[in-house]
Amino acid sequence: MADAVTEKVLKAIASVKKIPVERVNAGQSLEELGVDSLDAVTMVFDLEEVFQISIPDDKVRSLRTVQDIIDGVRMLRGEVADVAGS
Secondary structure (H helix, E strand, O other), X not given: XXXXXXXXXXHHHHHHHOOOHHHOOOOOXXXXXXXXXXXXXXXXXXXXXXXXXOOOHHHHHOOOEHHHHHHHHHHHOOOOHHHXXX
């Protein structure tokens, strides 16, 4: 079962792409999902609002996979201890 961050990220991507959330998983690339630059901007705005965070532009450009987004949100929320192995 996915944690709350993962579920919200998957939901945001599905909403932007107008596809069922079941068709989105952490192992997919944004390219596989057909995420273009406009989709990415929309998704970033949605995620910033949902998580009350600010995502730097340089981080947005480095996102390649759904997992990158999940990890980035966790990092910005200060939830990286388990992910980073600290």
